[in-house]
Amino acid sequence: MKLTFLGTSAGKPTTERNVSALGLEFEQDNKWYLFDCGEATQHQIMRSSLRVGRLDTIFITHLHGDHYYGLLGLLSSKKLDKAFNPLTIYGPKGIKKFIGCAFADISFEHLGYHLKIIEYEVGETFVFDRFTLKVLPLVHSVESVAFYIKENDTSNKLNEEKLRAEGLEPSPLYGELKRGRSIVFHGKKLKSKAFMLEPVLGRSLIIAGDNSQPAVLGNYLNDLDLLVHECTYTQEVYDHLPEKVLHTTAKDLGEAAEEKHVKNLIATHINPRYSKNSKLGVEVVYDEIREYYKGRLFIANDFDVYALGKDRVVRKG
Incomplete structure (x- = not known):
């Protein structure tokens, strides 16, 4: 993954960072997903x-411009390319109206490809070929969500060494065993269950939108393989803001991830x-999270690539 x-x-964008977007790919797949x-x-x-x-699919966490203003250009360029x-686009209520303002007729004839827009509801679950996705509520100034992604378990792997x-x-007999049927080979009955490996549980991750309370994710954080979550401020800076905003501090993020034993955490x-040119470098964000969280921790930069392995360990590419 x-x-x-x-x-x-x-x-807002800076010379070091653009605004929110994240691509997700699965092994041996010919498509990818944009969050x-x-x-x-x-x-x-x-x-x-x-x-x-x-x-293949775009998921929008909420309708603040730094999370969805790039849609129109991307949709138009797709045709030109x-x-x-x-x-397919999954977004909150209002996403259809936004796109419709730019494209008078949302149709294959207009864009040159089929565009499907689904306005999700909090709590809904969607099933894809490699995973299921559940929409979880967050705490922000507008409705904002997290996407809980659970990879499908692998339960039909044969013990090929034992069969050999x-x-x-x-041979085609392998397929029969995978389908749970017994076979006869050289006069000997081979039962499917005797040659199946133990199921491999799919990996789990949460990709969260803007959120002032990481702990609101509750039990979905329990032993989670990977949490990708905003970390807009350190606690001291937040405490001195003249006007409070509904965003996460490094302290709150670290505490929530540690309490629920999140295995890997990527802050974005x-x-x-x-920034590099400021008195406050991004390392102060890392250090404050690390004070409270003992798992594997990364602060994402633009164009960073991370792999969540089958061993549940995140490694930077």
Whole structure:
């Protein structure tokens, strides 16, 4: 499972970071999924290894411009790139109206490809070929959600080494065993259950939109393999803001992830004040999370690529 960060800034782009967008790919798959689509995401895609022609689905966490203003340009460029494969967008109520204002007729004839728009409800679950996705509520100034993604379990793997020990090489008989049927080979009955490996549980991750209370994710954080969550401020900076905003602090994020034993944490949506040219570098965000969280921790930068392995360990590519 591979994650490519296309934008990691909070609110506005900077010379170091663009606004929110994240690509997700699964092993041995010919498509990918985009989570949020801030302004200029199409430019970021062109600078990455991702290709618009393989983009299958877009998920929008909420209707703040830094999370969805890049949609219109991306949808238009897709046609110009002759990427005519169908595309589905999942977004909150209002996303259809927004796109409809730009495209008078949302149709295959207008865009050159089939565009499907689904306005989700909090609590809904959607089933895809490699995973299920559940929409979870967050706490923000507008309705904002997190997407809980659970990869399908693998339960039909044969113990090929054991079958070869019986003299049975790969053949259509393997398919019969996978379907739970017994077979007869060289006069011996081979029962399916005797040659099946233990199921491999699918990986789990949450990709969250803007949220002031990480703990609101509750039991979905329990032993989660990976949490991708905003971390807009350090606690001291937040405490001194003249006007409070509904965003997460590094302290709150670290405490929530540690309490629920989250295995890997990637912080994103970094406030522009934390930069290379500022008195406050991004390391202060890392250090504050680390004070409370003992798991594997990363602060995402634009174009960072991370892999969540089958061993549940995140590694930076």
